[in-house]
Amino acid sequence: MQIELELNGRQRTFDAAKSDVLLDVLRRNGYTGPKRGCDTGACGFCTVRIDGDPRMSCVTPVAKVDGASVETIEGLGDQNDLHPIQAAFVDNSALQCGFCIPGMIMRSKALLEENPDPTETEVREALSDNLCRCTGYKKIVEAVLDAADRMNGDAPMAADGGAGAVDCEAPPWSQGGGDTE
Ligand code: FES
Ligand code: FES
Numbered sequence: 001m002q003i004e005l006e007l008n009g010r011q012r013t014f015d016a017a018k019s020d021v022l023l024d025v026l027r028r029n030g031y032t033g034p035k036r037g038c039d040t041g042a043c044g045f046c047t048v049r050i051d052g053d054p055r056m057s058c059v060t061p062v063a064k065v066d067g068a069s070v071e072t073i074e075g076l077g078d079q080n081d082l083h084p085i086q087a088a089f090v091d092n093s094a095l096q097c098g099f100c101i102p103g104m105i106m107r108s109k110a111l112l113e114e115n116p117d118p119t120e121t122e123v124r125e126a127l128s129d130n131l132c133r134c135t136g137y138k139k140i141v142e143a144v145l146d147a148a149d150r151m152n153g154d155a156p157m158a159a160d161g162g163a164g165a166v167d168c169e170a171p172p173w174s175q176g177g178g179d180t181e
Contacts, residue, residue: 003066007031008075016062022048023057026072033073033102037131044130047103048072054110056129073102076109084157085109085147094143096134104130108144117148 003016003025014025023046026034034057037045041059048057049071077083082090085105095101104127111118111126118126123144124137132140149155 001063003062005065005067006069008071014062018063020062021058022050022055022060022062022065022070025062026057026070031072031074035099035102037099037133042131043100044103044107045100047106047130049106049110052110052113054107071106071109073105076105083109084150085112085144087157088147088150089140089143092139092143092146094136094139096132096136100130100132100134104132104140108147111144112148112151116152118145120145 001016001018003014005012005014014029016025023034023036026032026048027036034048035045036058037043039058041056044056046056046058047054049055050060050065051069052071077086083105085108089095089101089105107127107130108123111123115122115126120141123141127140127144146155150157
C-alpha cells in the first residue's frame with residue numbers, strides 16, 4: 001500500500017506493508033533520527049510528532065497516520081543552523097551517547113510550543129516517558145529550560161560549541177531520583 005504524509009513540511013508518498021509501524025517507514029526511507037530502542041512504546045527513543053503531538057513511532061501503525069503531518073528531528077536545524085533546542089542541548093552538554101536525544105528534543109519542542117515558559121517540574125513531567133540509558137537527566141532538563149529562555153529572547157540563540165564536561169547523573173526523574181539538586 002502507499003502512505004501519504006506531510007513529512008517535515010513536504011508532501012511525501014511512501015510504500016509500506018500493512019504490518020509496518022511509522023518507525024519502519026521513516027527509517028527505511030532515510031529518516032534515521034528517530035531511534036529504535038525498546039520497540040514497545042516504553043523508552044521514547046522513537047518519538048516524533050504526529051499532527052503536533054509527540055508519539056512513539058515504534059507502536060504507531062503507519063496505516064493509521066495516512067494523511068497526517070509528521071515531524072522528525074530531521075525537520076529541525078542542521079549542523080550549520082541548529083534549532084535553539086538543539087543548540088541548548090549542545091551548550092549544556094546534555095547528550096552522552098546521543099541515542100535518546102532526537103526523541104527528547106521532539107518531545108521538548110512539543111512542550112515549548114504549548115508552554116513556552118515551563119517550570120523545571122513541568123519539563124520533568126513532559127519528558128517522563130522519554131528514558132536516557134546514559135541517565136544524564138539533570139543536564140537534559142537544564143537544556144530544555146535554557147532552550148525556553150532562548151526562544152523567549154532571554155538568552156542567545158546560537159550554540160557556543162558545548163564546552164562543558166560530560167557527566168553521568170543519577171536515576172530517572174520519573175522515579176523521583178537524586179538528580180534534582
Ligand atoms: S523504541 Fe519506541 S518507545 Fe522505545
Ligand atoms: S544520551 Fe545516551 S541514551 Fe541518552
